[in-house]
Each structure stands twice: as structure tokens, then as C-alpha cells.
Amino acid sequence: MVGYAFMGAAHSQAWRTAGRVFDLPLRPDMRALCGRNREAAEQAAERLGWSSVETDWKQLLTRDDIDLVDICTPGDSHAEIAVAALEAGKHVLCEKPLANTVSEAEAMVAAAESAAARGVHSMVGFNYRRVPALALARALVAEGRLGTIRHVRAAYLQDWIVDPEFPLVWRLQKDRAGSGALGDIGAHVVDLARYLVGEVESVAAQVATFWPGREVDDAVESAVRFADGAVGTISATRFATGHKNAFVWEINGSKGSLAFDLERLNELQWSEGTGGFRRVLVTQPDHPFMELWWPPGHVIGWEHTFVHEILHLLTAIADDADVAPHGATLEDGYRAAEVCDAMLRSSESGERVSVEYR
Numbered sequence: 001m002v003g004y005a006f007m008g009a010a011h012s013q014a015w016r017t018a019g020r021v022f023d024l025p026l027r028p029d030m031r032a033l034c035g036r037n038r039e040a041a042e043q044a045a046e047r048l049g050w051s052s053v054e055t056d057w058k059q060l061l062t063r064d065d066i067d068l069v070d071i072c073t074p075g076d077s078h079a080e081i082a083v084a085a086l087e088a089g090k091h092v093l094c095e096k097p098l099a100n101t102v103s104e105a106e107a108m109v110a111a112a113e114s115a116a117a118r119g120v121h122s123m124v125g126f127n128y129r130r131v132p133a134l135a136l137a138r139a140l141v142a143e144g145r146l147g148t149i150r151h152v153r154a155a156y157l158q159d160w161i162v163d164p165e166f167p168l169v170w171r172l173q174k175d176r177a178g179s180g181a182l183g184d185i186g187a188h189v190v191d192l193a194r195y196l197v198g199e200v201e202s203v204a205a206q207v208a209t210f211w212p213g214r215e216v217d218d219a220v221e222s223a224v225r226f227a228d229g230a231v232g233t234i235s236a237t238r239f240a241t242g243h244k245n246a247f248v249w250e251i252n253g254s255k256g257s258l259a260f261d262l263e264r265l266n267e268l269q270w271s272e273g274t275g276g277f278r279r280v281l282v283t284q285p286d287h288p289f290m291e292l293w294w295p296p297g298h299v300i301g302w303e304h305t306f307v308h309e310i311l312h313l314l315t316a317i318a319d320d321a322d323v324a325p326h327g328a329t330l331e332d333g334y335r336a337a338e339v340c341d342a343m344l345r346s347s348e349s350g351e352r353v354s355v356e357y358r
Ligand SMILES: NC(=O)c1ccc[n+]([C@@H]2O[C@H](COP(=O)([O-])OP(=O)(O)OC[C@H]3O[C@@H](n4cnc5c(N)ncnc54)[C@H](O)[C@@H]3O)[C@@H](O)[C@H]2O)c1
Pocket: 002, 003, 004, 005, 006, 007, 008, 034, 035, 036, 057, 072, 073, 074, 075, 077, 095, 096, 097, 125, 126, 127, 170, 184
């Protein structure tokens, strides 16, 4: 694993836990943590459960005892590490957004495709696909239980940079993060929209940076048209005062609607027809991923999504199967990047922009 701060800790917990909950086809052995400062990396490795340390990620690729590289660094290093790892024959789990630019994402897809021909697998960490309630939502939509989808309204709402004095951390630096709310949390919304409903055809977006001197966008609001005719909105903002990490969804179809709120992630609201919403508690053993967790009603949390992600990736590797459609491929990461890029171009031009894939 490269990088050991926020996502590094979340992934480490998942690597430690996955094999203890699920009957994995491959048992993870947490061989090496990579961080640039040896002393700090050694302390992190001890705390997080990794058995050795490297200070240069390139060293990981030379080691025969390493089969998979988990990339938990900021977006500016994803492409270089992932392409080199795939070329070295290592499976890759790469955090989102896949890359900071569309062209980097394209290069990563090319590397993933040629690696796949050699049995080397890769996945992007769009972990919200692995929330049981959202996996259930996807199944209900795919089974036609909602009928023809008319609307999708989705918003990812945070408020951590409303203070104009907030320091210029890497997420606010253009060369490190690529973009702001759009590429960070907006990419999650775009990926889930594609996962739940289907391809985005065009966008009319407005991006905003509220404090002068900030390098990246603070917020994006976008009117979206889907390829199958549904229309909706996608919002992502770090200026929604009072919201810490709200991720709210509503999908309306001709036969009913679904609604979801990450702050109540064990629940899905379901209206069959126009009957009104009822709560589905997604903790039954026949709900996605729930069979091996706790008895019904014993709720799970945000960190479990990473455990599910690892279960999914290791199963794909063991079966030599694609992580698609339920796990996000590097192609999915590239497509999310194209949609985000179209939003930026739409905001700049003031025009609706079609999303064109390579
Ligand atoms: N899936 C999610 O829900 C989710 C949530 C938060 C962040 N992320 C993504 O995870 C990635 C990391 O974000 P974070 O919040 O963990 O950031 P962070 O700042 O908490 O951690 C980044 C880590 O990368 C290390 N690092 C940076 N460059 C490195 C290099 N060249 N070699 C080795 N280590 C290096 C840093 O020292 C640090 O340990 C980003 O792509 C971010 O978008 C995903």
C-alpha cells in the first residue's frame, strides 16, 4: 500500500478485516507499506498492521513477494504508480478519482487493458458501489422494479472549507488534486449515477470558487441527461454549511422511487408506485454483503464499504474475472473523469456539453 493517512488507514482496516469476516478465495498478507519518511512509515506500519516498509513506491514493484499494489495517495501520483505497477504485473487497487486528467486516465486504461490480457486485475476505489443499500438499489433498478427511470437527483455535501482562512491543503492545490469538489466528491456522484442508472449523455454545469485565491472549484451544480432519456441533477460542494459528508440520492421511475442518505446508510427508502416511501432496513442476510456480518438489524458503517471492495477485488483475482459490473474498472474511472471534464467545459463555455468517450 502506498500512502498511509486517511484512506491508507481505512484500507488497512479493510485488508485486516476482510479475511476475518468473509471466506476469501485469497487471503491478504499485508507485506509492505510505502511512505516517504521511513520513521513515520514504520510507526504507521506497526499501527496499521503491515510487516515491512519501503520509502519509494518503485521498490514495491521490484519485490516478488508483492502481488497487488493499493494506491492511497493524492491524485497527482495515481497514473504514474498504477501504470508502472500494472506493467510490473501487480494487481492494482487505486483510490478515486482515477486520475487528475482525462489523458492520464486514458493511459491508465490502456495499461489496465494490456495487463488484463496477462491476468492482472485492477479496480478503482469507488467504494459507494459497495454500500449494501446502494448495491440493492442497483439490483432493483436493473430488475426493472422502478420501471423506466425518469429522474436522478444526487448531491454530495460537505462544509469543511467555508472558512476563508482554511489552509491550502493538497485537496485545494490544483497541481495535486486536479480539481476541487468536482473531482473529489463529484466523481463519486458521477460514478454512482453511471452505476445505478447508466451512461451520462450530456451536462449543463456551473462550477464555482467562492474565495478569491483558491485554486480549485468549491462547488459544482449540474443538470444531467442520461443516455436512456432520464434527466437529473448532480451537485457536489464543500460549502453546504452544516453538512459534513451527506450523500443523498433520489431515483424516480415510472413504477416507483428509491431514496438514500449516506448518514443512514443501512436504509433505503422505497416507494412502490405512488404509494409513498417506506423504509427498507438493508441488514437481512439476503441483502448484498450482509450474510456474513451481524444478525438482522445489527447495522454496519462507512468503513465496511472498503471491506466489501476488497472482497470483490480478491474474488475477481481468484476467479480471473472482471471486477465489472459491480466493481469500478479503470474504464469506469476514465468515464467518470470524462463526465467531470465535460462539466468543467460546460461551466467555462456556458453551453450544454455532450460527453464523448474515446
Ligand atoms: N473512497 C473514498 O471515500 C475516499 C475518501 C477520501 C479520500 N479518497 C481518495 O484517496 C486518495 C488519498 O486521499 P487521503 O484522504 O487518504 O489523503 P491523505 O492526505 O490523508 O493521505 C495521502 C497519503 O499519501 C502520501 N503520499 C503522497 N505522495 C506520496 C508518494 N509519492 N509516495 C508515497 N506516499 C505518498 C502522504 O504522505 C499521505 O500518507 C485520494 O485520491 C482521495 O481522493 C477516497
